[in-house]
Amino acid sequence: MTDLATLPDEASPGAPQPKLGPLGRLARLSYRRRGVTVLAWVAALAAAVVLSTFFGGDFKADYSAPGSDSKQALELLEQRFPSQSGATVSVVVRADGGVAGLRGDVQALLASLTAAPHVAGAEDPFQAPGAIAADGRTLVANLRLDVTNPDDMPVADSQRLLDIAHAAEHPGLTVALGGQSIQRAEQGAIGSEGIGLAAAIIILLLTFGSVVAAGLPVLVAVAGLAVSSSLTALLILFVDAPDWSTSLATMMGIGIGIDYVLLMVTRFREWRAAGLDPEAATVATLDTAGRSVMVAGSTVIVSMLGLFAMGLSFMRGAALVTILGVLVTLVASMTLFPALLGYLGRHVDRLRLPLGRRAALTVAAGGHIEPSRAWLRWSTFVQRHRFVSALAGLAILLALAAPFLGVRFGFPDAGNNRAETSTRQAYDLVSQGFGPGANGPLVLAVELPGGRGPLDALATALQRTDGVALAMPAQVNQAGDTAVITVLPKTGPQDQRTKDLVERLRDTLPAAVAGSGAVVHVGGVTATAIDSTANIARRIPLLIGGVVLLSMLLLLVSFRSITVALKAAAMNLLSVAASYGVVALVLQGGWAGRLIGIDTETPLPAFVPVLMFAVLFGLSMDYEVFLVSRMREVWTRTSDNGRAVTEGLAGTARVITAAAAIMIAVFAAFVPSPDLVLKVIGVGMAAAILLDATVVRLLLVPAVMHILGRVNWWMPARLGRLLPELHVEGRAHEHLPEPELATV
Template sequence: MSRPALLDPPSTAPAPGTPGGPPLGLLGRLAGLSFRRRRLTVLAWLLAVVAAVGAGAAWSGEFEADYTVKGSDSRAAQDLLSERFPGQAGDTVDVVLRAPDGVRAAEAQVDRLLAELAAVPHVQSVDDPFETPGALSDDGTVAVAKLRLDVVNPVDVPLEDSERLVAVAEEAATAELQVALGGQTIAATEQGEIGSEGIGLAAAALILLLAFGSVVAAGLPILTAVVGLGVSASLVGVVAGVIGVPDWSTSLAAMMGIGVGIDYVLLLVTRYREQLAGGRDPYSAAVSTAETAGRSVVVAGSTVVISLLGLFAMGLDYMRGAALVTILAVLIVMAAASTLVPALFGFTGRRVDALRIPGLRPQHGASPTWTRWSRLVQRRPLVSAAAGLGVLVLLAAPMAGLRYGFPDSGNNPEGTNTRTAYDLTAAAFGPGANGPLLLAASLPAPGDAAAVEALAEEVRRAPGVASVSPVSLSPAQDTAVVTVVPTTGPQDPSTETLVRTLREDVVPQATAGTGTAVHVGGVTASAIDSTDDVAKRLPLLVGGVVALSMLLLLVVFRSVALAVKAAVMNLLSMAAAFGVVAYVLEGGWAGQLFGIDTPTPLPAFIPVLMFAVLFGLSMDYEVFLLSRIRERWVATGDNSRAVAEGLAGTARVITAAAAIMVAVFAAFVPSPAVFLKVIGIGMATAILIDATVVRMLLVPAVLQLLGRATWWSPAWLDRRLPRVHVEGRPEHHVELPEPHLPGPRTAPAPA
């Protein structure tokens, strides 16, 4: 077998951008300018970081996320209470008190505690457990007092105020009185920050050192990612001042910026080193890198942006905010890859492999090991394809049992305030006490609550109801509230059945003809509505993102088979990742490895978010690999050789890039927040599967089976598609030992 063409002697033809050489494209001209004006380019990026930090300090907005569904019954209940009964509309903190000798025996101590808590900012009122019906357990050992806050969204409570609540409770606890706080505000306080960005960067630096064997070569991707992160992270607050941005999106945007930034620059540095090893001078090498790998970066980044734009179709405000800041991070690292990296090449020149790590020898060009692997797969393509498909199906199997919903405090780690409060409440009052429903009623006339009283009696007799509170009227007597405690917990399917029964049967029948409008709300009802809403919109997202990505690949590679193959394989790899997530969420031995010790539902917005991000990242590796395979196909006209040499030339880059991505997303896993933990597990698993089973096994096997049909497209379509040279024109950048122009694609030879 002949050696890979990238190891052949360099061409004697003039380099692109030099006198007598071929003309440069936009990226080549931009790289050349950045290389020549490298000091000015670096200074411009440093000024951009300073300007972004200044803009963030001057115009930063507050993070906010409204997870309620517009037009839903739970949203109508929330709006009604916010407008007419604000005392019942705000977020609440549960103060759970347990005294073995009886809570009344510690009444003086409880009163002092509640008085101190009432003095903390944002606490609007306190429900006295000794005067509130149903707040004291039957045996008198457990009581629940509610702190009613003056904010609806828990993130609107400053961290120092929520921490003060926790501190007051801890100071009041004694051997005779156990105190635990529950609620979303306290849960947000306990989650805190874990420095995921630093963990991801440290892991990426180690992998790059092992991949390049040189401090300088490994430092270029890290430096570029840090500069890009400095700009994008500072501008997140500015975006939050314009559109609602959830607080967790900052971590997602940072991880994406770091991950794709390092991946893209890794590809550029690898190509630059190959160009130098092939005999190019630093300037020509930088320009040729931009004209080849630089174009792959632009196409790959565009697929990520397209996937994230699909989140706008979901019609969810918080999802738009998360998508916008993440797109911003990706665009900034793309700009840095196109300008800052060529400028840094100008400073390093031929010393890109300087400061070598002892024992690690820099490697250039194609890998003989990966060449042999590709040939092995191609000799048994059916067996290889069946093995890869079998692995994906096996991993995806647990997805059939995936439960959707919002995790609650019962899923938090044992020993936390919120988990303790949840367990004490469930043991004393039943599981449904942790997820009460609210019936919010608009009365036909002030004080006319007869229909609501009759409704409360009907609800008491409904299956699945543990208790119903007395009717509470607003100060204006025009709104009434009834609290309904189910017999089952917030995540139990029976609770969802109860919500639907109340909305569809009990409430309409009890209020018919009375002029009383009643809405079923509360945190549990809101979670049910949100899950249903996302589930209805998910097919639109999947269909839109897949169709746009296939169209992009069709234009880039001019092949129907490649576009379809990419979509199918990406969907299979994501199904496998969701299967792993489902298995972990079961709370068995796999879940306990990651700190999930109870069966936990998956918030419906997480699959949406993961799909958009992962589909784009999977397309990154698809573009990196297929660009090089197509380059070798154009050079040789031999599909089998093109696959082997293309895989050998990119496998090291893809595996290193995937390892970095896995490390970056795995940094989410230690997070106390269940949804961040799940995002980390799912994304790290998906990238690992995609870069190993899919790219290194299924792709070469399937392309071998397709043969020349891999590059086929109908003649009428081929004439209408624009010409896009993703890797530039290979004949200008690498030696083509066997010049070849592919024949007509309308009648491909059989595989």
């Protein structure tokens, strides 16, 4: 046998030349034109930065449900009552001795706030009905902003409002600000991307023990991320996307970029150990592992495309931003990586770290790389105890998925923010002074084609409606054709009884104005959240069905096995369900929630599990492709299922474990984020990858495949003739040198 220390620098000139696929030819071109390739990437980055600087768009997101009653209310107000449709900031003042005695202080505060940028005006709380609590110690005044979307308010200007409010406080007077724009300013950033990247570098160093080998995945991932993040600014010129989509794309870009190149660096070192020179090893790597990477990346893209089935603009935007990152990463893996190997391939194991003696890669007489003995023992153990292993893996996943049965869907609000934030303090002060429903007012938008007549009937109906604490006097626009009525529920915005009230109002109010021509729409933030949650829940089966079917079709074509496609779908659904259970557990706010900064019971936004499903199903398929492609490689060589599963697991366990550790680190870096959505996504994805790479890939999948035997590779002859032969595992034997070069 030979190892990396005794490699010949050149392959035998008489060795047969393999028949290369497109990726192999691309690798050879990039390797030989490495200078041009690297310069092309530098030029692409420069062009992307320049274009995004001068022409970049702004992030926008519409979370309302298309065609819903709340959406119609918003559109009506935007068209006919713009002063009631803009973004607002609530100013909550609490005076121990009563706000009437501090009228001058309050008016001075409002004057200072009104003078700040993007503040169009402020209501006088001493004149507005219902602005002062019954006990006289709490008041609320609303600042009208000159932006419709709170996300369009510059963070610096929101911070200025906070500074003015804090400066106005003194003993006996408490001031707090509420609103989405203030919440964005208080969230800040913690540099999660940098934390995840640093953790990935450490894992790579421990995996390879070489600075050069560890640096290659990082270089490729960072290059792809730099280009894709710059291009994102151009993409949002044409599509609406939420600002958190960049964080999601960054997670994916760093994670899969490093994972894909990690797989190929491992394969490159194996080919060098088999006796190939650097160029031949590069070509062989892209012609074998590169195919697996392309299939894996395609499954991620297919999963993200499933978000289009939701029919929501912010979902489409988030999907496109993430797909852009994945595509750029794939291009970097197929072009920049082989170019870098042209410079560093001969030195891939240089700059070794003092981590002790590492086992050398060895090549058996047949030309294939011998699996790690430790992982071979584990694989043999699973084979020997296949039924127990399968039952144990299934039990673990089902137990973890159980908490999801009690999950509560909804949109978190300021009441779920950290206790020290101004938005949380404003929320609590309003609840104490006006009741919990004041934090989630309903906004009735009323079309009045025949005049103000129906408003009296509406006021009477609202007084008689169970669950209404207070209905403000109607405000009518100058044209007299539209009115706004603010309704305060008796219960909080996350309470099921508030949802019942919204449905009750929509059922009863049309009867109150029947015959007048008036139309009543129930809107506001709370109603929008209710409608959006219901809309997403209806569409989830479309997403799951579409993504699963497309992914199964892709695997069916790739591995030419019905069993592999069905098994992969079932296993991935189990791992996703288990990750949902972990998310539901931390949102309960108990001991698990406190570990990550969630100290109160918090609802789960319905779009979060949708995003998680799309991302996790794609990533889970990545590991499935890495594992099964190696198994199929052994199967096509030996036609021995037991050996294929055992050697395939042993041969990929190390790289899958390292890749999963990197992905876990990248996602876990977002757990400390003050943004609840990112925090929950980070928890769920880190848990899913951990379970998928351990319980699923190292235990459940091989156990089930040992149980199924040769059925794993079954394909009806007629179907097999219809499907193309992709050879996703590559033709490894064609790249092997003469046997005597690989043995001693």
